[in-house]
Amino acid sequence: MVSAATFHAAIVEITIGSLTLAVICNILCLQFAFSIPYDRLKLSENMLLTMDRAGFMGALLGSVMMPLAIFTGTLSVSGNPAGSELLYNKFLYSGLAFGFWASYLIGRIRIGSEIWKSKKTNLLQVITSILAFTMTITVASIGGKIVRNESILDLMPFWLPINKTVTLSPLISILLLIIGASSIFIMYKLDYSIDSKN
């Protein structure tokens, strides 16, 4: 019988690998809107389109695998966020990572590859994916801390706080949830009405 921990290890590798590929491709997609001074590093239009597609597929695969990674992780590690700030943070950073990756994907699906053509949307998309990746490896780092009491991020001079957390009252969380959901709804209505007028 294969344990949940083995599944978790495999799924995390797929997730992190896909998202790493995605963030690298997205950074290279900066060339759609920004010229770089080194000719040797310039990519052709076809190569940039490939980068866009690879980044998109990597993020899509990573985002699909992320809930599975969270699920198998929950099964494989006996732990409850009650009483552990580290585990509590794992939940929070998972939410942030999912939020950033979902935003990246929504933007890419709604606007298509045209999103890279404008400097503002290009930069927003790259920053979103970098933040998403930062949150993702922070979650992975917390896993390493829990299991091995160390992570590769220990080598970094500074990183996001993982040993201390901020807890919100459930009521405030629900309020934030409503505000977030409302803003998504209003954004879609606005987008629809603009498209209708045009």
Add this chain to the structure above:
Amino acid sequence: MKYKLTIIVIIFVLLSSTTFSVANPGGNGDNNRDFTCGGSCHGDPSLSADSDGLLTIEVERNVYASNAVAVHVTASNMTLSNNRIVGIFLLSSLNGNSDHPSDYGWSIIQDPNGGINNYVETTVSSSNSVTLTWILFAPDEGGNYNLYAQMNHGHISNSDNLAYTGVSDPLTIDVQTAPENLPGFSESWIAPEYRSPGDSTNIIIMTKNTDSIQVKWKLEGEWFENIANASLIEKDTWSVDIPPTFGDTVIQYSVITSNGNFSIKQPLLTVGTSLVDFEGSLLEARLQSLAYATIIIGFITTLQLYFSKPNIKTHQQKSNFSKINDDNERLIKHPDHPGWLWDNVENKWVIDPDNPPNGGVIDG
């Protein structure tokens, strides 16, 4: 080709560097363990090596059966790994099983970290020497008993990932039969390990053959001792008033147990301050995580919309402007007919609302 080669070299260097961090440097935590953890890496001859450190074990004074005794273990001069963690055992034999002091009649009142374990881990300072003290109850029967100390640690240059270990010489302790009516701690008493921050409740001490106690306390690292108020709750049970602590404060306290015949100074004990309990729940974590995700999605997708439709506002402004412009092109002023505008669409004269003829007075 040159760039491909460079990339291959970088990947090779990155993959090679992973071997430098392969180890189990974090220790395994305080616990009750047999010699070499009963066949762990530190006990396996193919995976372990002898420590270059020195390990000594000693007791302070005469040891009486069923009475408290302090056992000091000093580890020094060992070459440690970067995290400078060393794990130290207090053992009664080196068989690999049933080595715990309790297997030979001893019982642990307090380990060096405040708990009741025979294996503890500690970080060694740059002086490269550490002394740990176990407070034990001696066995009930008199006689000669052996105690050993063992240490496990890593090594700073450890390319073979070996687990280093060292064992002390045996310390043979002559446990003497206790005099009749010797005052001391009760065998059923468990010394408190921690108190909550700000906890002002008294510490309970249980004794035997004791008519009175005197308790002195001091903060760890300080020399000035304070006398604590001790009151008898019931026979051989004492309530001791030690001030509340915060942060990582540790209080050391010594107890003198007395009766009409003896007055015995017991080994120094410690009580630490526990961390503040974290009160987050699973529901809170899930809700907060979901709230963060929706807020992030809402914020970024709105930014995407704002940046991707920059012509919304300008388009609207342009529409209004062209309407005004259209009106202006439709109505044309003529210098020969002040107060009137020529409507190009209707092909007739209309009154200029801004400059009506005759100042707006209409002739009857």
